Amino acid sequence: MASHADIDQLRAQLEAIRERAGVLESTYTKELSSVHPEFREGARNLVHYLALRESNTHELRNDLRRLGLSSLAHAERNVLASVAAVHRALEHLAGRGDSDSRELAGLLQRRNPTADAHRQAILGARPEGRDVSIMVTLPSEAADNPMLVTEMIAAGMNIARINCAHDDADVWTRMIGNVHQAAANADAECRVIMDLAGPKLRTGELEPGPGVIHIRPKRDPMGRVIAPRRIRLIPEDVLRRGTKAAVIPVPRQCIELAEVGDAIRFRDTRGKKRRLSIAAKDDKGLVLEALEGSYVATGTQMVLMRRETGEKILYEVGELPAVEQPLLLHIGDTLIIHSDNTPGEPAKEDADGHILAPAHIGCQQPEVFDDLSAGETVSLNDGKISGVIRNVSDGQLEVEITKAKPTGSRLRGQRGINFPKSDIRLSGLTETDNTNLAFVAEHADAVCLSFIRKPKDIELLLAELDKLSAESLGLVVKVETKKAFKNLPRLVLAAMRRYPVAVMIARGDLAVECGWDRLAELQEEILWVCDAARVPVMWATQVLEQEAKKGLPSRAEITDAAQSQRADCVMLNKGPHILAAIHTLDSILRRMQTLQFQRTS
Secondary structure: OOOHHHHHHHHHHHHHHHHHHHHHHHHOHHHHHHOOHHHHHHHHHHHHHHHHHHOOOHHHHHHHHHOOOOOOOOHHHOHHHHHHHHHHHHHHHOOOOOOOHHHHHHHHOOOOOOHHHHHHHHHOOOOOOOOOEEEEEOOHHHHOOHHHHHHHHHHOOOEEEEEOOOOOHHHHHHHHHHHHHHHHHOOOOOEEEEEOOOOOOEEOOEOEEEEEEEEOOEEOOOOOEEEOEEEEEEEOOOOOOOOOOEEEEEOHHHHHHOOOOOEEEEEOOOOOEEEEEEEEEEOOEEEEEEOOOEEEEOOOEEEEEOOOOOOEEEEEOOOOOEEEOOEEEOOOOEEEEEOOOOOEEOOEEOOOOOEEEOEEEEEOOHHHHHHOOOOOEEEEOOOOEEEEEEEEEOOEEEEEEEEOOOOOEEEOOOOEEEOOOOOOOOOOOOHHHHHHHHHHHHHOOEEEEOOOOOHHHHHHHHHHHHHOOOOOOEEEEEEOOHHHHHOHHHHHHHHOOOOOEEEEEEHHHHHHHHOHHHHHHHHHHHHHHHHHHOOOEEEEOOOOHHHHHHOOOOHHHHHHHHHHHHOOEEEEOOOOOHHHHHHHHHHHHHHHHHHHHHOOO
């Protein structure tokens, strides 16, 4: 049994937390007075949580556990009520309390009464039988395939995400129309959230390679051909669309004169003779089968061998898409990142393999060069390649590669660039974002702001929304930079000037900037801060990504999806097997919901 002196010491520590909460309320007076009325209670509780977090409570928590009392482990939901409940319990242990146990239980179990309303305001009503919403990034195909959207909603999608970094307003309009129609047909609610690209640093374009296609028949492990490769010949004046078959444009006359049973002969780019047989003809063109590998380039001469007449007609292959030539980078290599729009190129070598000129590539936001110094680090392609800046000169960075695969890592155009240790000063809204914002305000339920670093970035967006009179548009704050994480409480308070609001844990760039080994710790802290503010949380990036892309999830992905049940919404990215991924996530969230409730303290 604890002595009165011990209990008095614990009470004093709790009193110190309450006093600190009062001090911080004064410190954050300006922010608290600016939040939306719906968020006043949550904003004050967030400040109280900061007071709890600043206090050294490790020994306090252990002492409370030994007494069989709440250790304030989940106090972020209602900080002062939790502290008051423990304080009242200590009074009873000292024989000084006069409240009954039902009042104590009421304090300990008190929950944030407005959190569900805040959640519903931006995410919509909870799906039947599932507390957590599922948000899915729409592929471009969703604009012209209403059935895909219908199937996504039937599988469990509650929110459709449109990434403004891809497609255009015409495509987005068709996507949104399909979402609204499919939701109406299913008598379901499906909200639309649009994601502004923000000041994302990306590599520039690469020098295009030759227009060539590699035809490869299917082989067994011994290298023997077991099935021909199917190739489609289409008229060169027809728009080429995605297909599993290799697509080669040829003059329309070649398609019109050819018949099933005819053959196409040619020499490939290596000078090897090849023969393709015509297996089918339809309104799209010809289907040919190849039993040998070959390389076909723009301008390759082909001879149509007509079986019935014996006629031989010469044609040339039309324009094939250029093959991108990525930069192959090894540890120790030098990479030049430049500010102009010159297409990137691999390193140039002499006959003996000596580097004559290092590989180079552009940066789409060269204004950041003014904020960089030698010795700072750079991360490329979501952290797959890393380096150290050795020299900063006018218009270019000289980078020494320090991290790459043993066999070399490939860097392509339009890949992310991060400077984790640099103080980058970029506006939170780009010109493109401002242009897209008008569309978003008219057609979406909420807007995501990417690559936020400081409260001013949010203030810029709010000012633009005021100009558009978009009072009802929700706001999603994406936490994906080191600065955003460090400034998180002030970012949340700045966002709470608007209603409704949510926070997205964008784990991809966040891990790159802060370190992969810290990601679990960071997402935990973000959950706590948002829980204290009573702001809903979105759990995003690489959830069931392998299943969405390849059809089969990894074991680690299943565990990650199960943990995501602690958020209010989980985001899936697009992929050819996205329907299977939605079904899997829906099942996991429903099962974990019961287990999570059983473990509630």
